[in-house]
Amino acid sequence: MAQHIDPSTPLVDVAHLDFRYPERALYQDLSLRISRGKVTVIMGPSGCGKSTLLGLMAGRLRPLAGDVCFDGVALSDLPRKALYRLRRRMGMMFQNSALLSDLDVFENVAFPIRENTGLPESLVRNLVLLKLHMVGLRGAARLLPAALSGGMARRVALARALALDPDLVMYDEPFTGLDPISKGVIAQLIRELNDVLGVTSVVVTQDVREGLSIADHVIVFAEGQIAEEGSAQQVAVSTQPQVRQFLDAKPDGPVPFHYPAPDYQDDLLGKYQ
Amino acid sequence: MNWLRQLGGGVITVVQHLGRAGVFLPGVMAATSILWRRPGLLIQQLYSVGVMTVLIVVVAGLFVGMMLGFQGYYTLVDFGAESSLGLAVALFLTRELGPVLTALLFAGRAGSALTAEIGLMKATQQLEAMEMMAVDPLGRVIAPRFLAGCISMPLLAALFSVVGLAGGYLVGVGVLDIDGGSYWASMQTGVDVYDDILGGIIKSLVFGFVVAWIAVFEGYHAESSTAGVSRATTRTVVTAALAILGLDYAMTAIMFDEV
Amino acid sequence: MTRKAIETTVGLFLLIGVAAMIWLALKVGNWSPATTHDYEVTARFNNIGGLTVKAPVTLAGVTIGRVASIGIDADDYSARITLQIDQAHDNLPTDTSAAILTSGLLGAQYVGLDPGAEETYLEDGDRIEITQSAVVLEHLIGQILIRTAEELDR
Numbered sequence: 001m002a003q004h005i006d007p008s009t010p011l012v013d014v015a016h017l018d019f020r021y022p023e024r025a026l027y028q029d030l031s032l033r034i035s036r037g038k039v040t041v042i043m044g045p046s047g048c049g050k051s052t053l054l055g056l057m058a059g060r061l062r063p064l065a066g067d068v069c070f071d072g073v074a075l076s077d078l079p080r081k082a083l084y085r086l087r088r089r090m091g092m093m094f095q096n097s098a099l100l101s102d103l104d105v106f107e108n109v110a111f112p113i114r115e116n117t118g119l120p121e122s123l124v125r126n127l128v129l130l131k132l133h134m135v136g137l138r139g140a141a142r143l144l145p146a147a148l149s150g151g152m153a154r155r156v157a158l159a160r161a162l163a164l165d166p167d168l169v170m171y172d173e174p175f176t177g178l179d180p181i182s183k184g185v186i187a188q189l190i191r192e193l194n195d196v197l198g199v200t201s202v203v204v205t206q207d208v209r210e211g212l213s214i215a216d217h218v219i220v221f222a223e224g225q226i227a228e229e230g231s232a233q234q235v236a237v238s239t240q241p242q243v244r245q246f247l248d249a250k251p252d253g254p255v256p257f258h259y260p261a262p263d264y265q266d267d268l269l270g271k272y273q
Numbered sequence: 274m275n276w277l278r279q280l281g282g283g284v285i286t287v288v289q290h291l292g293r294a295g296v297f298l299p300g301v302m303a304a305t306s307i308l309w310r311r312p313g314l315l316i317q318q319l320y321s322v323g324v325m326t327v328l329i330v331v332v333a334g335l336f337v338g339m340m341l342g343f344q345g346y347y348t349l350v351d352f353g354a355e356s357s358l359g360l361a362v363a364l365f366l367t368r369e370l371g372p373v374l375t376a377l378l379f380a381g382r383a384g385s386a387l388t389a390e391i392g393l394m395k396a397t398q399q400l401e402a403m404e405m406m407a408v409d410p411l412g413r414v415i416a417p418r419f420l421a422g423c424i425s426m427p428l429l430a431a432l433f434s435v436v437g438l439a440g441g442y443l444v445g446v447g448v449l450d451i452d453g454g455s456y457w458a459s460m461q462t463g464v465d466v467y468d469d470i471l472g473g474i475i476k477s478l479v480f481g482f483v484v485a486w487i488a489v490f491e492g493y494h495a496e497s498s499t500a501g502v503s504r505a506t507t508r509t510v511v512t513a514a515l516a517i518l519g520l521d522y523a524m525t526a527i528m529f530d531e532v
Numbered sequence: 533m534t535r536k537a538i539e540t541t542v543g544l545f546l547l548i549g550v551a552a553m554i555w556l557a558l559k560v561g562n563w564s565p566a567t568t569h570d571y572e573v574t575a576r577f578n579n580i581g582g583l584t585v586k587a588p589v590t591l592a593g594v595t596i597g598r599v600a601s602i603g604i605d606a607d608d609y610s611a612r613i614t615l616q617i618d619q620a621h622d623n624l625p626t627d628t629s630a631a632i633l634t635s636g637l638l639g640a641q642y643v644g645l646d647p648g649a650e651e652t653y654l655e656d657g658d659r660i661e662i663t664q665s666a667v668v669l670e671h672l673i674g675q676i677l678i679r680t681a682e683e684l685d686r
Contacts, residue, residue: 058405060401060404060405080409084407084409085407087404087405087406087407088407090405091405092402092405094398094401094402095398096397096398098397098398098399098401098402099399099402100399100402100403101393101394101397101399111406111408112406112407112408115406115407115408115413116406116407116408160406313535316538316539316542317538319542319545319546320538320541320542320545323542323545323549324541324542324545327545367556424546425545425549427549427553428545428546428548428549428550428552428553429549431549431550431552431553431556432548432549432552434552434556435552435555435556457559460559461559462588465586466557470553470556470557471557474553
């Protein structure tokens with residue numbers, strides 16, 4: 001289901017995006033491109049809206065200004081049916097796996113296939129087993145999500161995201177909360193599947209080490225703007241203070257340690273009772 | 274004057290909530306069309322919403338019927354009219370207690386379960402995941418539950434009334450020694466099929482619709498946290514209870530207005 | 533539970549629920565699915581007391597119809613009621629009388645028919661000429677008081 005279009009055009013084109021939540025502003029005049037066939041890693045401190053960006057790219061959220069184009073198609077004016085058709089070319093792996101709790105592993109991976117295609121059951125079965133085998137969980141096909149460890153659940157979510165052979169796969173914090181082994185497994189899967197299947201991957205993460213290790217292209221956010229962009233090596237030697245604080249895990253810097261507070265001495269003396 | 278501002282703010286919040294519920298409803302009703310093609314979803318929900326509520330409805334109905342038998346007897350016996358016990362029990366049950374009590378039980382058991390289930394699916398991003406897989410959660414998750422609620426309620430209310438009548442019979446004939454024949458015969462003279470039975474059915478249909486609507490709405494719009502889901506569940510039960518009682522008054526006034 | 537078991541249980545639930553509704557309508561209510569044909573006759577009363585629409589119309593104590601409507605005759609200020617009688621009982625003589633009676637001591641009021649002796653029978657649209665109004669308690673008490681006063685005078 002991959003499109004045979006000029007590979008140099010970006011798969012996702014974010015142009016002059018404005019977006020904000022009622023409580024806080026997020027993006028102003030943001031532009032970025034996701035190149036086809038590459039793993040793009042988006043990093044930044046918590047609360048800078050990385051997951052929101054994925055929601056905007058998938059058309060789940062509407063920008064206030066600007067546009068998001070998927071493979072040349074602008075998402076914001078699309079009627080629901082057309083948006084859903086486009087979504088079949090996307091796969092998303094959620095931070096908490098978001099597996100359907102009353103279906104077992106097999107049914108979960110089969111879900112998008114059954115709902116979106118009219119394929120016969122025998123074919124569905126083969127597809128599901130193939131996807132599960134790719135993530136190494138074919139033997140767990142009959143377990144319920146409640147019986148899975150965090151890492152296993154993430155892998156099932158990954159298999160499910162790939163069920164329809166999408167063009168774009170989005171990973172929302174795939175490494176958070178996993179043990180080192182599971183992290184390594186996921187990182188390897190993201191990298192290898194991207195190359196083997198020829199998909200485009202967008203990974204949103206705070207894990208600097210794993211993120212840089214699998215990235216073809218890195219985008220670092222700070223305060224709603226792109227602070228640094230480039231290959232993993234380029235970003236790793238960035239001199240930008242926000243990027244440096246993030247990469248080096250420094251407690252104080254552009255993102256301050258102290259939450260804004262009045263003068264310490266005055267506070268102790270009871271001036272702000 | 275701060276309390277006035279808070280009161281006004283509270284009222285506005287309630288009205289907003291109501292408006293959101295109103296906007297939500299047509300979408301849900303439109304989404305029920307999917308169930309023609311996929312009846313399995315509806316059947317599954319009829320089971321978890323309807324069948325699972327049968328037990329509590331039957332037990333409650335039995336107790337209420339027995340209570341009516343006692344109370345009715347001791348009230349009527351002073352007028353020498355204890356042979357009309359069947360009529361009294363039947364009228365109370367079919368007109369009021371059947372639909373209203375069943376609706377309250379339904380809201381507490383099935384309504385709260387629906388809200389919690391949907392709210393939890395929202396909090397764990399399952400609904401979002403469905404949207405990403407190009408599956409409309411309104412049709413797949415919400416509509417079957419809503420329709421199951423609408424269908425189950427009148428059936429459960431009828432069951433409640435039937436069991437209640439049996440309970441009244443048990444007490445009246447079994448314990449208080451009324452004539453069994455006149456228990457049933459007195460009903461025939463006074464219970465009107467259109468006013469009483471049909472009125473009761475209409476009430477339970479309306480109740481089912483409203484409770485199902487409230488339950489799926491609160492679940493779908495719950496805040497994505499454990500506290501949020503629990504608050505939504507509480508809101509469902511409280512709002513549904515108030516709505517049931519309020520609508521009951523309104524419908525009773527309309528239906529039993531003329532002789 | 534298996535898919536089949538769920539479907540069976542749901543089917544049972546639906547059947548029992550609908551059966552309960554039908555049972556209530558038939559056994560408890562007064563619904564008769566076989567629509568019987570009725571014919572209507574009218575009757576005039578000076579006072580109908582507590583008679584209501586749908587009150588039974590009886591012959592020898594057996595219900596053969598219902599009161600269909602109650603109205604006022606604008607000319608002579610009497611009550612005019614319409615009785616709906618089951619077609620099966622079409623042999624009521626034209627001089628049948630109608631009285632408003634009370635069932636029990638404090639019960640609901642109904643119309644009791646007493647057949648006459650004529651050879652011709654009442655048909656749809658006919659009028660019952662001989663009527664006996666309801667006994668109004670206050671009038672009765674008033675009469676007793678008057679009679680008692682007269683007796684005391686003697």
